[in-house]
Amino acid sequence: MSDAEPEVGETRYADPEENPYVVNPPTDFEPVEELSEADAEEQVELLRAAVREHDYRYYVEADPIIADAKYDQLFERLQELEDAFDLQTADSPTQRVGGEPVEHLETVEHTAPMLSIDATTDPEDVRDFDDRVRRELRDAGFDADEIGYACEPKFDGLSIEVIYEDGNYVRAATRGDGQEGDDVTEQVRTIRALPQQLRGDVPEYLAVRGEVYMPLDAFSEYNEEIQERGEEPFANPRNAAAGTLRQLDPDVVAERPLNVFFFDVLEWEAGEDGPERPETHWEDFETFEDLGLRHNDRVEHVDDVDGAIDYRDRMQRVRDDLNYEIDGTVIKVNDHDACAELGSTSRSYRWAYAYKFPPRTETTTVEDVVVQVGRTGRLTPVAMLDPVEVSGVTVSRATLHNPQEIEQLGVDVGDEVRVYRAGDVIPYIPEVVEKHSEGSFDFPDECPVCGSEVRRDGPMAFCTGGLGCEAQLERAVEHWARRDALDVEGLGPETVEQLREAGLVQSLPDLYRLEKDELAELEGWGETSAENLIAELEASKHPPLDEFLAALGIPEVGPATARNLATHFGDLDSLLDADVDEFETVEDIGTTVAEEIHDFLSHERNRETIEELRELGVDPQSVEAETGEELEGLTFVFTGALSVPRSEAQELVERHGANATSSVSSNTDYLVVGEDPGTSKREDARSNDVPQIEEAEFAEILADHGIEWPPEE
Template identity: 45%
Template sequence: MSLPESVIERAESLRRELEAHNYRYYVLDDPSVPDSEYDRLFQELQGLEAEYPELQTDTSPTQRVGRKPDTGFAEVQHRQPMLSLDNAFEPADMAAFVRRIGERLGMPDTAELEFACEPKLDGIAVSLMYQQGRLVQAATRGDGYTGEDITLNVRTLKSVPLRLLGEGWPDELEVRGEIYMPRAGFETLNAQAREAGEKTFVNPRNAAAGSLRQLDPAVTARRPLEFCCYSTGVVTGGSLPERHAQRLEQLHAWGLKINPEMRVVEGLSGCQDYYERLAEKRDSLPYDIDGIVFKVNRLDLQEQLGYIARAPRWAIAHKFPAQEETTRLKAVEFQVGRTGAITPVARLEPVFVGGVTVSNATLHNMDEIARLDVREGDVVTVRRAGDVIPQIVQVQKERRQGDEREVQIPAHCPVCGSDVERARLVKRGKGREQVSEGAVYRCVGRLSCQAQLIQALIHFVSRKAMDIDGLGEKNIELLVQRELVRSPADLYRLRVDDFLQLEGFAQLSSENLYNAIAASRKVELARFIYALGIPEVGEGTARTLAAQLGTLQRLREAEPLLLTWLPDIGLEVGHEIHNFMQDSHNRQVIDDLLAQGIELQHESEIAAELQAAIGLDRLLLRLDIPGVAKTGAESLARYFKSLESLLSADESVLAEVPRLSRKARDGIMSCLRQPEWVEQARRLEQQLRAFGMHWECEPKANASAEVSAQPLQGQTWVLTGTLEQMTRDQARARLLSLGAKVSGSVSGKTHTLVAGPGAGSKLSKAEQLGVPVMDEAAFLAQLEQWEAS
């Protein structure tokens, strides 16, 4: 039997009216009818849908609370990463942020540069996906790349429209924002919990997080949660305004809540004025905020500024001053890190500060303990700023009783009993080394120390390193405690039966972990370098070393001065890498790993820009001769032509070199009288020849049969949309290994855009600029062709 037309029209009319009331009440904070009238309309719609089940739609106001999921929360891959923000804590940090923007944009005067300003809500970042105006998915931020599907719970929030108001929305629209709990709702929720004898929440943020992770959406529906949007993500099949603030206003018109305190200001002074005004107003706001987010308002400038590894260059969070409380320091204990560093940790009488109960705080190192003159038993001031680890900032010495105990560094490692030694600081310059005592003490036990071994293994198997799925911290601790693993190479000696000894492992999970470890034997060079845990070598530096040097063997041999010719590697980092690679223990670890079948992928020739690129003048500058700058080095290179000719020169010969100052001649003679300097110069030139970087070497047009070239050298590529055959990280790594630079934004300098399903504004811009676009299938085929050649 067909539905009466009048019933269909009345149901649709009720839905529109209820949605309009929800918008005014939950988004505009301007209710248009009494609660009793809203309830009457809601009950009428419920009655119609009960009588005519065919009327029910998933966007009806009556269908917000769905059934419980059959299992836990499924993973959601973010098609565009939900990046974190860099922080500013002082006015000087904000000034530096604005100055960097001006420098990158070639804008000396930033006084009129627009910034969109919004309070930084202390809640949970989420993504809402709308298709054809209907809410189809909600997900947590997670680690920025993968979150959890919380659609059923988010549907219960009345500040989240199940279908957008108005018209003109894109076919696909990702809205990003914060789910938070207002202070009044938090207090009410805790009061109800106390009355029921249940555990209370520590702060509104924890309450919001706990509410969103309820497996029963009905529980979430009873919690006083709200959603406030702050940006967009994926946008396809339509367009949005080209200014951030205007985009938010458009989202507001479509039924989404934005923060009423959002403003657009100009320049650094406008940002500072806004920060000060909100700081004064902070305590009177109905919700918790922990700072202000400032974003460059124009989206074309955002794209031009681009991103660093984990954050946009065009946005920053200016945090409010830290919150402090007083408590007593009960004891100082010492923990051992991955590099053997012995770190003091303060054990405190629990104190409520910054919204959480704090019982531990960092003391950094022994120099900090001496600076504070902190002793066990002292009354101390503890500071906690946002998510920063709590720290002791002051000792209230006037409250000492006389029985406080001085803190002493242990003579032996608290974990393995090995000796503890103080690190040395070496400051290098002008051919000299100045040695002083460092602030760090280290256990000398290396991998024989379980604490160092466990931390080293956790780093080794991590996602950005060897990426061994299923080998978590707990399992590593068990393997070490059972003495099944004493070094990273031992992971590759494990058998299925070894895993069966561990708690929680059955036959299938043991086989899966065994296979995951075996699969990791084939690893990209950059990942392997990062996995080694070289001091000062993060993911980006590891990629630079792999792309520039091309092979692990060159890295193992590279002189510190040679490493400084690589982008963004200074002398101190060069020495850290060299010392690590020359250490007999580390060399043995690497040899053991290679003996266990580690196969380094995408090794290559030395980077094209380094081949035959280091002239004698550049070599002399690197040797840091007192009094010899760029002009002097060029004069010496033109006159002597070779390093050996210079090394055999005397003062009379040097006097004949044009444009060479007396100071430079004295500096050169001083170096020539030092056998170690002469040996270093010869050793460095020899390595330049061996690596193909020497000015007399022939640049290699093609790689050898065994070593692949870098066909994408000098090209900038951009990835967008969802890749189905690999992750974006994997695609990025393969492009980098072929010599490409991978950017987060499209410009006229972009060589190619790889566009998967869901590609949005980057695809549109590439088409406007005439940038070549490649789909995933063509991209994979081309990758295979490049990597096979």
């Protein structure tokens, strides 16, 4: 981004003339310890307003005015000040990042019924709807010639109710049965496009209806990420949005790319000095913009039913250009008084109608089934089809997802199947229309790439070849070089692909056979870049044991588990000789993970790769546990905000011999309770008779053992 001031236009949450963090914000902040509490509070208020402004610019208007790196610095400074001076508030932008997990979703009653909408794909049904509306309104004394419609896309996401009191976000719930839904307040709070504070002139009480969805580009990227982790991808964006919003852990929701559109007012109470509700749906959209609620920019006002039908036809033509899924349009009588006169049935509004697109399905024949091996070793069956046109696109292949899907469908070569395609989502087969084969496709027991045994994990199947499977090579090398593994600079995805295509790296040990001259001959390389990579690889030959284990890409073994393994076994040979029972004795490792680790390390190809790496000079160093014994035998769990980050408290007690776990059990000695604690851990503590102590009592326990609190930097 250039140093010149960008065109800012109208600001919503922060005035750039009064707030220095809006345009070209300074990031050379003074040290926290040099700030007075009053100075910190002032800076926090400015940062909150600026971050809200930047969130709105980025997530709602898609028109950012600062670079991502600058935003990250502002956000981190805000977090730092809130933690240091205990200034957290529920509506702070920092509270979007997640929260305490819940055991289950509570059921809450909606402010007003969230009814459904009658739908059709036949334009004559839409004209009948228009005839009824005009007839009933004419009989009620309305001027039927003045009845217009507000038209909007019909989103294919998850409908929610969101409530604001005095402009502050207080609750969100799924539609459920229309009368009651699941309380997803903390999950929805993490959506960046949702304002935690409304702006401008706000009503005393506002309940709005919106649609949570996952943008198509973000959906594709997210599906790739979870497939690389060996997890089952979502079938479509709607399933991804619905599955995400019902996650019990808000931290998980915060990591997923959800967005939201608002399209209706469910309840509006102005209060003594608040604004009155707009008179039309069209004015609702304008008011949403004033309040900071994101609405769709494809909404239109039309004068009659012909305009509404034309709107739907135009939306169908641009459907595949949108970055979100729609399955039709919604036609609403514009005037609210007219809507009130028309009323509703027990299940649907009588003033709205959905004009849907034709279904995007066709039937064709399965000509073959091929099994692809992904970078994680996950095997994905793909149906090769007799080419068929679906919504203007020729489809010749469709995913069958996994072996379980094949068994449930009962599909095999020669069967006539229905193919479903939605936007940019990979076509898939929802059903067999006519069976021409016997049984279902016989899924292979061996990897089609390396011949290793195929292991079933729930509905999915994986190649057990690990480091010796060529299909998994690029991922294995990329994982080896990651920052939280061996941190080999210059060995990113593009470089790994180039090295593989050049025939220089066909296995992980080949990295340590690379020579400067052959690297320098590659396109885009020179002697300097070749020397740098060789030096980086040489420097990675003596990693701590935990980093070596994390780099291997063992299933379920991230940096934390790798540290526990290294600390428990001490050296690589002891770890390689361990059986499943021994792995189960390691902290936070259960039976399933113990079996995963043992299977990986005992697999012939993986063991050969590890020995080959050692022969080439890779010598993992044991991790010496530098811990005291002052708190040996004690187990702590922490909840809520402490005077220092909880991670530091956990590290401190572990450094002095105690255990710090994430959940309360009968083995827990103390639950340390900070500010704004979660409820689930406290309930677990009560049910297990675990003492709950505040930070001051925690400090006394540490002092009794000669340990200073808070810890020194």
